[in-house]
Amino acid sequence: MKPTFWKISQGVSAEFSFGDMIESIANQLVYIHMNTSAKGTMKTSQAQDFVSASIGDYFYLTNGNQGIYLIGQFSGRANLAANPKYEYGWLERPYTFVCPAITRQPYTGVHKWWSPNDNSTFTQVYPDELELFEQEILQPFFDKNLSDFGLDDL
Numbered sequence: 001m002k003p004t005f006w007k008i009s010q011g012v013s014a015e016f017s018f019g020d021m022i023e024s025i026a027n028q029l030v031y032i033h034m035n036t037s038a039k040g041t042m043k044t045s046q047a048q049d050f051v052s053a054s055i056g057d058y059f060y061l062t063n064g065n066q067g068i069y070l071i072g073q074f075s076g077r078a079n080l081a082a083n084p085k086y087e088y089g090w091l092e093r094p095y096t097f098v099c100p101a102i103t104r105q106p107y108t109g110v111h112k113w114w115s116p117n118d119n120s121t122f123t124q125v126y127p128d129e130l131e132l133f134e135q136e137i138l139q140p141f142f143d144k145n146l147s148d149f150g151l152d153d154l
Contacts (some may be wrong), residue, residue, distance in 0.1 A: 005125040005133060006049075006059040007114040008032070010136050014089045020085075021063050027091045027112065030061060031081060039113055044121040049090060051078045053122075058098065058149060060137060065106050065116040068141045071098040101141050109136040 007029050010016040014029075016024070024030060035045040044052075053059075053074060063067045072095035081090035107116040113123040115136065125133045130146060138144045146152070 002151060004054065004055060004057040004129075005124070005130070006053060007062065007116070007120065007123050008050075008059045009027050009062045009116065009121050011121075016063055018063075021061075021067075021069065025061075025097075027074075027083075028072070028095055029081075029083075030059070030072070030095060031086060031092050032122055033092050034089045034091055039123060046050075046120065047091065049124065050093065050122045054073060058119070059095070060141075064108075067084065067104055068101045068116060068137070070087075070100050071142055072096060073098055094120045099142055099144065101140060102143050107136075107141075113149055114138075117140065 005057065010031055011022060011023060019091065032047055032050045036048050038045045055074050057074050058070050058071060059074070063069070075094060075096045076094040078093045083092070085103045098115040109115060109133065111117055112129065112132070112134065113120050114125045114129070126142060134146045138146065
């Protein structure tokens with residue numbers, strides 16, 4: 001089974017401050033609001049995708065285009081957020097830390113739904129764009145290749 005990659009953007013500074021991002025990382029939890037709508041003409045909302053993403057799927061964590069933080073791998077299902085800081089409606093999901101970003105440079109590459117410069121919260125990197133994802137995100141921000149995740153043949 002080939003792994004799936006996702007982008008998770010935990011808002012911009014109004015929703016998730018730098019401190020909130022660090023707390024999220026320390027607790028190995030990522031967050032999305034249950035009312036996060038669908039992107040474009042997608043049939044499922046980004047929140048539904050967050051809930052239905054498989055344990056074992058990978059994601060990279062960003063804070064808008066203000067920073068790329070890490071690659072994680074979902075280790076459990078989504079639940080209502082237990083942290084009282086987040087009002088009703090926030091979902092949280094546990095993950096295993098895979099690797100940190102190697103740079104704090106802003107992303108300046110192509111504009112895709114899965115790129116940090118897009119106004120999206122939880123979007124999948126589809127198989128036909130994995131090589132582009134490798135060039136735009138994995139290599140420059142993590143010094144990783146798809147082969148590091150068991151994807152040798154696309």
